[in-house]
Amino acid sequence: MKTSRTAASLAAATVIALTATACGGGGGPADSGEEVDYGAEISGALSAGGFTLGDEVATSRADFATAALEEDGVEVTINESDFDPQRFAAQAASGTLPDLTLMDRQFVATYAAKGLVEPVDECFTAQGVNAEEHYYPAVLGDVTYDGQIYGIPQFWQPWAIIMNTRVMEEAGVTPEDLDTSNPEAVLEAAEAMYESDGENPTRLGFDPQLPAQAHIWFLAFGGAIMDGEGKPTLDNPANIEALTWLKEIYDAQGGYEAAYSFGQTWDFFGADNQFVTDQVGAGLYAQWYPNVLADFANELEISGVPLRNQDGEPMAAASGQSYVIPTGAKNKAAACKWAVANTSDEAWRAAAEARMQSIEEAPGKVFTGIFTGSQTADQMIQEEFLEPSGLEGFDELIDSYYQGLENGVSLGSSPAGLEIQTELQNAIAPAMSGDKTIEQALGDAQAAAMLVYEQATAAAQ
Structure with a gap:
């Protein structure tokens, strides 16, 4: 976080x-x-x-x-x-x-x-x-504007649900309970795994990674932050549904401010990260994070399930550079x-080849795949380099990310793309705290983003 x-x-x-x-x-x-x-x-x-x-x-x-x-x-x-x-x-x-x-x-x-x-x-x-x-x-959809391609892509960091199976077993939660096409089940799983010391969380049952990843959840609920023309759609009803559910997730875990502050204390990249120390039960994480966890594989009991849309299909948002x-x-x-x-x-x-050599020089490390942004390169790497690691949970997690690639979704391309993202980020705290209703927060963000979009499109004509 x-x-x-x-x-x-x-x-x-x-x-x-x-x-x-x-x-x-x-x-x-x-x-x-x-x-x-x-x-x-x-x-x-x-x-x-x-x-x-x-x-x-x-x-x-x-x-x-x-x-x-x-x-x-x-x-x-x-x-x-x-x-x-x-x-x-x-x-x-x-x-x-x-x-x-x-x-x-x-x-x-x-x-x-x-x-x-x-x-x-x-x-x-x-x-x-x-x-x-x-x-x-x-x-390519992320870098296409006005009918032309403006970027040469590298990497695709899809998202999946990383599960701390040690915590799940303790709380009686199963992988099926973390199927994001069943939001109510995920909410119940979060509540079951959550722990606190009074009002202070000591374990998050489920980490949705807000505010930064709100747009990923919008896509999972069938919404989007912009339409096919790049026009902001922050107040889309599906986005409102997603953010309403996310507020319920945080409210069940001590509230957004407490949960967010707790997440800021995690040793995210270190030996005492939240999975080693059981400070989280499960959460939404990009494909690069298993590379971090691979350094501590012997201290972890993790697995994964794909991020799924509301139709139950594995999905991946095309984030990257x-x-x-x-x-x-x-x-x-x-x-x-x-x-x-x-x-x-x-x-x-x-x-x-270079990554495999580095793994051979560090016994116990796991090859978690390389997700390139190229469908031909990904297929080649999966077929020629990806082998069972000997750690069933890690292998299931890696497969979860590959499943998502089968249903890739563009985040969209807009001349106001940066302002859309910024206004969304600005809307999260007041929406989660209750200072604004979900509808008000996203409505205000939509109005501000639309102003920039209209100015940008007018200037481009």
């Missing part, structure tokens, strides 16, 4: 940065209007940023893509730092953006609407890639080739 406040703060900062960019002085790179020749002869230098090479999966793929450009004599420089929306805005205004940067896919349409990033349909063509066959449709090529980039053809190579099946194979 420590990541939740970071996500909300980043979204808010991005909105501020974009506003500054939109109001900045004229003559920025977004006004160039030049046709990009992605098939041009590749030479010179390439600068990339907005990401770090923190592990073997990132490093091996970067090495593979860089080697592909070095064959053309291109010198590649990667300025390792996480994406910073304010820095991006400042660099866009001054024309000093790198040739390639990585950002959350929910940011892409907003930048595309402002003319700050290039469409990449012709990039795929130049590199001989059929984007619709290589990447998942739901992933994408490479984008800024409008002011100086070497767009090289940026295109590097990003496509970095997300190719060959690069993902190198990543899987």
Whole structure:
């Protein structure tokens, strides 16, 4: 849960940065209007940023893509730092953006609407890639704006329910009780596993990961934060139903403020994390989190079930990141080739081999799969690298994430995407505390997001 406040703060900062960019002085790179020749002869230098090479999966793929450009004599420089929306805005205004940067896919349409990033349909063509066959449709949906693709996707972090089977057995809860297509059963399971010391929680029965993941629950209940055109739909009746249920979940566990504060005390990435210490019975977690838990596999008793929609089908929301090529980039053809190579099946194979080698050097560690954003790469990794770990619960958990990929749902693409997310985040606390009704909180958020959407669409015309 420590990541939740970071996500909300980043979204808010991005909105501020974009506003500054939109109001900045004229003559920025977004006004160039030049046709990009992605098939041009590749030479010179390439600068990339907005990401770090923190592990073997990132490093091996970067090495593979860089080697592909070095064959053309291109010198590649990667300025390792996480994406910073304010820095991006400042660099866009001054024309000093790198040739390639990585950002959350929910940011892409907003930048595309402002003319700050290039469409990449012709990039795929130049590199001989059929984007619709290589990447998942739901992933491409997140980076498609006004009929064009603006991002080169990497990763898909689907969500599933991680279950602490030790706590469940103690409370008499079964995996069937955590089927999210039966919200009442999940509520009862949360109540059964919850423990407290007076008014202070000592164990959450079920962790929904609010405020950051409200939009995931909206999708699970059949709602969405935007429609197919990118128009905000925060006050959708299905969203109201989802948030009403989430309030019941928190009310059954000491209330939202107490539960959220308790979650902030967890050693989320450490040896005393909430599953090792039995501070949680079950909860919604992205696919990367089992990689954290794998370091403590011998101290855990966990399993998983898919996140299911209200029809009972496993589902996955297409969250993740994408490479984008800024409008002011100086070497767009090289940026295109590097990003496509970095997300190719060959690069993902190198990543899987590197991950398997690191596991062999750390006995007891578990390979939890790599979820790439590419349907062809995921199939290859699952068939060639994923084997039984010897830990039945971990294997069931990994399979839960793969089941979700069969029914991928795009989060949507909107020129007001950042403001929609920010207004949703801002609506959670008053809705959960009762300061506003669910309808009032989402209605106010919808009105604020619609204002930005109308301004953005008017400016784009």
